[in-house]
Amino acid sequence: MSIRVAAEADWPAIWPFWRDIVEAGETYAYPLGATSEQARGWWLDGSHVVVLEEDDRVLGSAKMGPNRPGRGAHVGTGSFMVDGTARGRGVGRRLGEYAVQWHRDQGFAAIQFNAVVETNTAAVRLWQDLGFEIIGTVPRAFDSATHGRVGLHVMHLDLS
Template identity: 35%
Template sequence: MIDIRLASMDDFDAMWNIFQSVIETGDTLPFGESFDREAFHQNWFASKPAYVATNESGVIGMYSMGANYPDLGAHISSATYLVRPDAQGKGVGRALVRHSLERARSEGFSAMQFNYVVSTNVAAVELYKSLGFFIAGTLPKAFKHKRLGLVDAYVMYCFL
């Protein structure tokens, strides 16, 4: 059973641990070691609401969602998702994306755009496609993958 709720400061340490474990692999997110606890706090708690997925073992995933850009781009939402490594492949990511799409619709956004999906993150690309996203563009060799070197990143889009 997965419960998704608004994150609180009580969740911060668990969320930071998930973030650290995901960026450590160097294969899905553009953040590196310079993205410290303070930057994480600003990005996940100060700029837009964050949500967590929990089960009996605690926080197993999270997402942050808001306007992709201010002003004339504020009708398009964007989101970032992370799932604890031991919970990956168990439907947590799908539940988080669905939850964010429902929120985006209810908040009046007309679409959701992901600005930077690493092309080699096949599980995420396929998940997004299965939920209505399409690849709107390719950024050639835009991501410095820890093992594979330079790989493409996608801009993905879904009308709501």
């Protein structure tokens, strides 16, 4: 498995799992029914975006960069999506480790995830394994397709 910067030509490989993840309604608050072009803009524009591939097949993607502009730009953030057929193979962990190191290399002071769905226990566990702490939970802030309204964790990793 290798990680590289995403190119526009990667979108056709990312789109199917991006769409499946969003339409499942369990982890992301992107609008349901998005077109490929809308989703491409949300995912590929304005951030450092990478793909993890194996044997020329994209298994996952991550986007990262400043959490806020201007005076908040010293704190980074990220979003991660893994193809359902590749789950349980360490793809998310590899992308997460990459993102932490990338933020360090870019001089960020910390990483803040604004909205980790509390019922997404695999992601919560991964981020905690990588040193993130839950610093708060916004109650009933995410409308899960399966669980109804559940909390969104704000997770933080100090890079100093």
